Amino acid sequence: MIVINIQWYPGHMVKTKKIIRENLKLIDIVFEVADARAPLSTHLPDIDSLIGNKDVIMILSKADLADKEITDLWIKYFKEQGIRAIAVDMLRKSGFKKLQGVIRNFKKKTILRATRCMVIGAPNVGKSSLINQMAGRKSARIANTPGVTRSKMWLKVDEGLELLDTPGILWPKFEDKATGIKLALLGCIKQEILNFEQLSAILLEYLLKHYPQNLESRYKIGSDLASTEILEQIAQNRGFLVSGGVLDLERSAKTLITEFRQGILGKISLEKPEEKGGLWTEISNQDNV
Ligand SMILES: Nc1nc2c(ncn2[C@@H]2O[C@H](COP(=O)(O)OP(=O)(O)O)[C@@H](O)[C@H]2O)c(=O)[nH]1
Ligand SMILES: [Mg+2]
Missing domain, CATH: 1.10.1580.10 (Conserved Hypothetical Protein Ylqf; Chain: A; domain 2)
Known part of the structure; x- marks a missing residue:
């Protein structure tokens, strides 16, 4: 077997991280989206340096494509690390009740204004789909190609909730070759370089x-x-x-x-x-x- 060493860290990701940091003061809660088929490889290892001590909910997307038993093991795994993880299927909207429960809890803390939630994650993991589904209309742009959401995008769900979509980000160097390969297999890396x-x-x-x-x-x-x-x-x-x-x-x-x-x-x-x-x-x- 030939082992491939994949790396991809284009300049717009550096810019996106800057936008994320600049918007942080407006944010009440962060949704980090990772692919349920490889939650560790698609999770942002530098998330702490990016969002400090903001509250994070881990969204395991595309649960409909993952092995259910393994996804359950992941939820348990994250729970043991003190991280709340919720498996969702954006297309069929499963897992959204749990998510809305989490948001309702947060709304109690921000009664005088809308709760503001930022969605971050690697390219193609389902960030825009999550926002579209939560907003209940097709207003955020969705694309199948990694790195298409280019600008920051706020979306008002209702008086109580505002969501910020962000372009996909990766990190300067993948921890190991397996991580790069799994990201590539899941469509998180620019196709042309594969x-x-x-x-x-x-x-x-x-x-x-x-x-x-x-x-x-x-x-x-x-x-x-x-x-x-x-x-x-x-x-x-x-x-x-x-x-x-x-x-x-x-x-x-x-x-x-x-x-x-x-x-x-x-x-x-x-x-x-x-x-x-x-x-x-x-x-x-x-x-x-
Ligand atoms: N089967 C399945 N496909 C999904 C799910 N969420 C997103 N997708 C698909 O994954 C692709 C990328 O989604 P998008 O929301 O644009 O990802 P983003 O780059 O993170 O914003 C699109 O083709 C979506 O239709 C999901 O839960 N299940
Ligand atoms: Mg997007």
Whole structure:
């Protein structure tokens, strides 16, 4: 397996962090959105330096795409660290009752004015979707590409609640290679810099180990195949060919990753709390190529 070292920290993220800091004095509560399929890898490790001691609620988004049992383990894990985490599915609006309960508690502290809440997190984790759903109308801009929400955006839900959407942020250097890979797999990294074939090989190794059934039923392949053979098989089954009848493995790789991201492969989580060993540790311990 080729280990890839992904880093992405464009200048607009530095600017966004400045905007977040400047708005902090207006804010009563922060919602940090992380992807339920990899809450630690998509969580902002520098959040404390960014928001000081403001109250934070951790929103585990895209719960509909994650392995439910593992998401429950994450909620428990965060609770043990003194962090309130709520799993939500923005599309079906599940988990919103809990969220509204939290906001109601806060409203008691700000009776003379609206409670102000800032939503922060990595690109593509669902910040704008959360705001749209809470506001009950489609006013915040939503996009599928990382880094599209460019300017700060306040949204008034009602007299009692105002929300601030922010563009996605990452950090200057990912803790380890596995973190960069998981962020890339979940669509938090600019697509243009990714090598999908390498990325898909890693995803396949993970799926073969933890979710072989999902692969078998989606692509009608035996789980005894190696990852490159699976890409070949997908290309063959779907007629992905480039000129000269050569199999288009790049297209297979993109298909696999897209279908994983959209939940077509099933409910799949990429990490578990306090996992020791395994593929991600192995990847992070390998030297660069
Ligand atoms: N299945 C699913 N998709 C979601 C959820 N939340 C957001 N998305 C999708 O994820 C993509 C990015 O969402 P967006 O709100 O723009 O993320 P942002 O970059 O953090 O503001 C969009 O295609 C959304 O439709 C969710 O809870 N479940
Ligand atoms: Mg957004």
